[in-house]
Amino acid sequence: MFETDRTLPRRGFLKIGVGLSAAMLWPRWGWGEIDSPMITSDRWRRQMAQFPEKTDLILLTDRPPQLETPLKYFQKDLTPNEAFFVRWHEAGIPTRVDTNAFRLEVGGHVDKPLSLSLEDLKKNFEPVSVVAVAQCSGNSRSYFQPRVPGGQWANGAMGNAKWTGVRLRDLLKAAGIKAGAIDVSLQGLDRPPMPDTPVFAKSITAEHANDPDVIVAYAMNDADLPMVNGFPLRLIVPGWYATYWVKSLAHIQVWDKPFDGFWMAKAYRIPADASGNEAPDKLATKTVPINRMTVRALFVVPEKDQDVSLGDTLAIQGVAFDYGAGIARVEISTDGGKTWADAKLENEIGKYSFRRWRYEWKPAKAGQYAVQCKATNRDGKTQVTEQWNRSGYLRNVIQQVNVTVA
Amino acid sequence: MRVSRIIPMLALVACGGLALWGQTAENPGAANGVHEITLPRYQPDLPPGPGREAFATACLGCHTDRYISTQPPFPEAKWEAEVKKMVKTYGCYVTDEQVPQIAQYAIFLQKSPEGKMIVPVPPQEPGPDVQAVASDEMKEAGQALFAKDCMVCHVAALHSSSQSKLALPLPTDLSCDAFSSARLASAIHNGVPGTAMPAFAYLNNHDLQALMVYVQSLSPMPQKVSGTEDARQLYMTDCLSCHGADGRGDGFAAAALARPAADFTAEQPNAEFAYRAISDGISGTSMPQWKTKLSEQQRHELADYVRSLYAGAK
Numbered sequence: 001m002f003e004t005d006r007t008l009p010r011r012g013f014l015k016i017g018v019g020l021s022a023a024m025l026w027p028r029w030g031w032g033e034i035d036s037p038m039i040t041s042d043r044w045r046r047q048m049a050q051f052p053e054k055t056d057l058i059l060l061t062d063r064p065p066q067l068e069t070p071l072k073y074f075q076k077d078l079t080p081n082e083a084f085f086v087r088w089h090e091a092g093i094p095t096r097v098d099t100n101a102f103r104l105e106v107g108g109h110v111d112k113p114l115s116l117s118l119e120d121l122k123k124n125f126e127p128v129s130v131v132a133v134a135q136c137s138g139n140s141r142s143y144f145q146p147r148v149p150g151g152q153w154a155n156g157a158m159g160n161a162k163w164t165g166v167r168l169r170d171l172l173k174a175a176g177i178k179a180g181a182i183d184v185s186l187q188g189l190d191r192p193p194m195p196d197t198p199v200f201a202k203s204i205t206a207e208h209a210n211d212p213d214v215i216v217a218y219a220m221n222d223a224d225l226p227m228v229n230g231f232p233l234r235l236i237v238p239g240w241y242a243t244y245w246v247k248s249l250a251h252i253q254v255w256d257k258p259f260d261g262f263w264m265a266k267a268y269r270i271p272a273d274a275s276g277n278e279a280p281d282k283l284a285t286k287t288v289p290i291n292r293m294t295v296r297a298l299f300v301v302p303e304k305d306q307d308v309s310l311g312d313t314l315a316i317q318g319v320a321f322d323y324g325a326g327i328a329r330v331e332i333s334t335d336g337g338k339t340w341a342d343a344k345l346e347n348e349i350g351k352y353s354f355r356r357w358r359y360e361w362k363p364a365k366a367g368q369y370a371v372q373c374k375a376t377n378r379d380g381k382t383q384v385t386e387q388w389n390r391s392g393y394l395r396n397v398i399q400q401v402n403v404t405v406a
Numbered sequence: 407m408r409v410s411r412i413i414p415m416l417a418l419v420a421c422g423g424l425a426l427w428g429q430t431a432e433n434p435g436a437a438n439g440v441h442e443i444t445l446p447r448y449q450p451d452l453p454p455g456p457g458r459e460a461f462a463t464a465c466l467g468c469h470t471d472r473y474i475s476t477q478p479p480f481p482e483a484k485w486e487a488e489v490k491k492m493v494k495t496y497g498c499y500v501t502d503e504q505v506p507q508i509a510q511y512a513i514f515l516q517k518s519p520e521g522k523m524i525v526p527v528p529p530q531e532p533g534p535d536v537q538a539v540a541s542d543e544m545k546e547a548g549q550a551l552f553a554k555d556c557m558v559c560h561v562a563a564l565h566s567s568s569q570s571k572l573a574l575p576l577p578t579d580l581s582c583d584a585f586s587s588a589r590l591a592s593a594i595h596n597g598v599p600g601t602a603m604p605a606f607a608y609l610n611n612h613d614l615q616a617l618m619v620y621v622q623s624l625s626p627m628p629q630k631v632s633g634t635e636d637a638r639q640l641y642m643t644d645c646l647s648c649h650g651a652d653g654r655g656d657g658f659a660a661a662a663l664a665r666p667a668a669d670f671t672a673e674q675p676n677a678e679f680a681y682r683a684i685s686d687g688i689s690g691t692s693m694p695q696w697k698t699k700l701s702e703q704q705r706h707e708l709a710d711y712v713r714s715l716y717a718g719a720k
Contacts, residue, residue: 047524062448063470063662091468092647092659099439147478183615193468193647193659194694196497241610268493275690363480 006191008274053226055082055223055333060151064088064190065093065228069156074319076358078131079159079350081220084230087136088176089200089263092191097232104114104171104216104233106109108185108254111176118232125166125174130213132352133160133321134245137268137290140393142161146280148392155298155399161321163236165217183259189248190304198262202244206254211322213238216249225360238352239292239324241393243268248316264289269391276387276394284389292315292323294396296383297330297357297375305402313362314403316343319354320375327355329376334361336370337385337398340380363405372400413551437643445662451475451602452690453518457511462574463687467648467694468498469630471515479516484510484653499698527599533591536611538618547619551613555606556621571583573602575665579619584628586718587671590618591674595622600665600691612681614703626676631710641711649693653715665691674716680709 049059051067057291058068067086073079099118102268107113136157142240151157172184187201208214214271217225225231230247237244243263270276271284276294278284297320308314320327326348331340355375363369376382383398409627428707450471465474480488486509492498493505500508538544552560559577563569569576576671585593594617597605633641642651648663650656660667668675673684684705687695696705 015694048448051446051524059472059524060476061470062446065445065662090659091662092657093445094658094662095445095686099441113468142478147479148479149477152476152478154533187460191647191658192497193692194497194499195643197468197495206616224441227441257450262495371430 113405140395455514457507460507548616630695637711
């Protein structure tokens with residue numbers, strides 16, 4: 001029990017301690033406010049919340065939960081399970097799983113439908129691991145101008161983890177996937193509260209399902225998945241947006257015709273144009289399901305605009321990732337994008353992983369600096385300076401922090 | 407007491423009652439291979455404003471008010487398009503005239519002072535194991551306690567003309583529901599999470615029982631009601647997600663509700679109230695309106711069905 005203290009220091013106070021995160025200032029039961037300068041025009045107050053098996057995360061919504069990871073957790077290669085972002089669509093999320101009774105069903109256009117226990121999965125199929133970034137389709141949505149509706153994420157709707165499980169294709173082979181398979185749909189234990197709301201189900205093509213990197217994971221960073229991250233099983237689709245990474249996966253269905261579920265046919269669509277762009281006054285008429293992630297680099301230190309004393313060195317660091325070609329280069333500009341210098345890339349853990357980078361910068365003169373970071377992948381794809389689509393997806397505009405040297 | 411003095415008191419009760427609860431996130435048990443978590447339950451923040459009634463009955467069934475209050479400012483046409491999308495593609499039951507009202511409230515929320523920090527409310531806990539055994543003496547003692555502690559909300563405020571300024575959900579109209587002893591003991595002793603009903607844990611068992619006797623004297627007599635098979639099937643489609651297969655309020659989508667879904671084994675609404683709640687929803691809770699989805703006859707049958715679930719009917 002505690003009393004509400006309405007005189008708790010707020011934003012002004014937090015600004016004093018640059019680099020000291022709100023989560024560190026507040027006790028574990030989780031009050032605290034996140035300073036998010038780019039969206040201060042919003043009325044709502046960003047605050048921390050603690051969900052079961054999780055640490056204090058930024059609360060966007062509570063039912064169904066949308067929880068954002070504070071940037072400080074990206075100073076390490078792997079994002080801790082307890083800090084990994086959370087996003088559900090239907091309020092009926094699983095809260096109780098009997099691991100003895102749980103079955104993963106594999107059916108549809110197959111010779112012998114399967115009903116697999118967790119033990120079956122672990123014992124009868126070859127275990128494989130992949131380190132991969134899960135990123136919400138709408139990560140960084142709050143930075144689009146004009147603003148768009150949807151979860152108002154800053155940059156923390158992402159995380160990097162080691163996923164261990166079995167290949168989806170091994171399961172499909174065991175079930176005897178038949179010739180003529182077109183799509184494979186995936187559905188979890190979550191259910192909508194209202195009877196007419198479409199159940200959350202996603203699909204990938206049968207060809208994609210045959211990719212050995214696509215796995216059904218029962219472990220995340222060598223531990224059970226937290227319930228709100230998809231216990232006991234989660235589909236891992238490396239390089240693709242996390243909307244396909246179906247949580248609490250329970251049903252796999254093979255289709256001999258295109259799967260046309262709501263969450264493929266109507267939601268999570270992007271303009272068909274290769275750039276993924278459209279204009280607010282001229283929306284794209286042709287759309288396609290969102291798919292591979294765009295290339296991007298993000299600042300982790302500094303997290304936001306910062307003051308630096310002349311003579312000090314700013315140890316800039318961040319992460320970069322793409323859809324699996326691998327990061328070839330990260331560059332830093334301190335003059336708003338006019339000139340660029342290479343950041344130092346850290347070791348590559350895997351092509352779907354965060355690639356961490358560093359850049360030591362000692363400003364020679366006092367002044368205002370527009371510091372930017374930009375990633376390029378091995379396919380030569382890089383980032384953009386302008387971007388807009390109605391749903392706030394695919395964000396990979398070159399990020400800028402303003403540094404004042406005095 | 408004049409009604410004008412009651413409203414600020416109610417607001418105080420609402421703030422105090424809710425702010426005093428605290429809960430740290432529980433770690434799950436994994437006993438016998440069962441992995442279970444307890445989700446935090448957050449109170450909706452619904453300041454009085456235009457369109458609140460429509461918003462508070464239409465939206466909370468599926469999602470928290472923070473789905474709206476965390477959005478950037480949008481013009482009215484954009485909000486109306488969003489509400490229509492909810493109706494058309496997500497199967498939300500909103501009447502045509504409610505669409506602009508909901509949009510109006512979304513805009514009002516954007517223009518209101520900064521939202522409150524929200525803290526989880528605790529789940530409903532059982533109260534002391536006491537029975538309400540009626541006697542004139544107990545009823546009289548209960549009436550005195552009721553006049554002192556309960557009337558301000560349950561009678562005066564509820565029947566005032568200032569309902570639109572009250573915190574939601576509104577105080578329970580005790581003449582509309584029969585409550586089991588266990589339900590009453592829990593509500594009075596612990597308060598009701600997700601509402602302004604505070605805990606009266608300081609009452610000794612005698613006073614608690616007296617209050618229970620008096621409250622039950624206000625209630626309709628529990629009735630033996632039978633439900634049709636059609637209504638049962640309807641219940642299993644439309645109501646089960648929150649109220650649960652047996653009506654205990656433990657459905658799969660109820661885990662994070664601030665105010666627990668009604669447990670029909672422990673309370674029996676009268677026919678009129680049950681029909682009204684099904685038709686119009688209950689403002690400030692996740693109980694939505696069904697008048698746009700179900701026919702009048704279906705709603706009456708469903709009302710009878712939920713009434714048939716009461717365990718204490720003779």
